[in-house]
Amino acid sequence: xxxxxxxxxxxxxxxxxxxxxxxxxxxxxxxxxxxxxxxxxxxxxxxxxxxxxxxxxxxxxxxxxxxxxxxxxxxxxxxxxxxxxxxxxxxxxxxxxxxxxxxxxxxxxxxxxxxxxxxxxxxxxxxxxxxxxxxxxxxxxxxxxxxxxxxxxxxxxxxxxxxxxxxxxxxxxxxxxxxxxxxxxxxxxxxxxxxxxxxxxx
Ligand SMILES: CC(C)(COP(=O)(O)OP(=O)(O)OC[C@H]1O[C@@H](n2cnc3c(N)ncnc32)[C@H](O)[C@@H]1OP(=O)(O)O)[C@@H](O)C(=O)NCCC(=O)NCCS
Numbered sequence: 001x002x003x004x005x006x007x008x009x010x011x012x013x014x015x016x017x018x019x020x021x022x023x024x025x026x027x028x029x030x031x032x033x034x035x036x037x038x039x040x041x042x043x044x045x046x047x048x049x050x051x052x053x054x055x056x057x058x059x060x061x062x063x064x065x066x067x068x069x070x071x072x073x074x075x076x077x078x079x080x081x082x083x084x085x086x087x088x089x090x091x092x093x094x095x096x097x098x099x100x101x102x103x104x105x106x107x108x109x110x111x112x113x114x115x116x117x118x119x120x121x122x123x124x125x126x127x128x129x130x131x132x133x134x135x136x137x138x139x140x141x142x143x144x145x146x147x148x149x150x151x152x153x154x155x156x157x158x159x160x161x162x163x164x165x166x167x168x169x170x171x172x173x174x175x176x177x178x179x180x181x182x183x184x185x186x187x188x189x190x191x192x193x194x195x196x197x198x199x200x201x202x
Contacts, residue, residue: 020112021148024086029139034132036091036105036139038083043092043101044076050103050124051075059161060122061183061190088117089148093136095127102127105140107153116152117144121164129163137171145199154196158183165193173197 026038048067050056057064065071082090087110093103103123110117123133144150155173157164173195181189 020115023089026083029143031135031139033096034135035094037094039079039092046101053125056122105136115150119153119155133167152196152198156192156194159191168195172201
């Protein structure tokens with residue numbers, strides 16, 4: 001017997017109101033202490049320092065990299081390609097006091113149909129605990145919800161990172177749940193907290 005089609009027909013634009021804005025455009029967003037901007041080639045040394053920083057590695061749950069020529073090349077290739085990605089937004093956080101790269105904010109895993117995405121950030125050793133991460137989010141969120149027309153942004157933060165959680169809560173992210181024991185650390189298993197912010201939460 002021939003297999004019967006059981007799926008409903010898919011309409012080309014089922015939810016036209018849920019389309020997002022243009023992720024291929026990389027804006028410059030200027031605040032008091034930071035500028036969010038596209039990446040530059042001369043950011044690479046500061047990026048390399050941040051990615052080897054033990055606190056960044058620990059708090060983002062990353063594997064420590066063996067820092068050799070191949071890793072350097074991978075970094076150069078990855079960041080050279082950030083400004084032309086059509087389906088995500090990666091922006092450098094520049095410290096206005098120095099004009100230098102101190103970190104990054106990223107909107108990725110964009111689900112256009114449902115106008116949602118995932119957020120991550122990191123700030124290198126020279127930029128932390130100076131209010132820069134909080135201001136970077138304050139600049140990014142209005143752009144994400146207004147210009148990019150997102151409805152929901154989610155993130156995960158490990159339970160041993162109260163500073164990041166504080167920054168996210170200040171920005172309006174709410175806790176939605178706990179992913180139990182998702183990360184193996186030298187101190188044992190760690191949970192991740194799932195948080196999200198909706199456009200109407202702002
Ligand atoms: C998380 C991160 C982006 C925050 O940016 P930042 O510029 O360092 O943070 P800010 O200085 O803007 O704000 C830190 C806030 O946390 C608070 N804080 C600092 N340490 C804290 C702690 N141990 N417990 C609770 N709150 C803490 C500060 O008091 C401040 O809150 P306030 O403005 O109400 O006083 C940055 O520290 C970072 O990249 N860290 C390493 C990588 C990382 O954790 N990435 C996120 C993974 S989810």
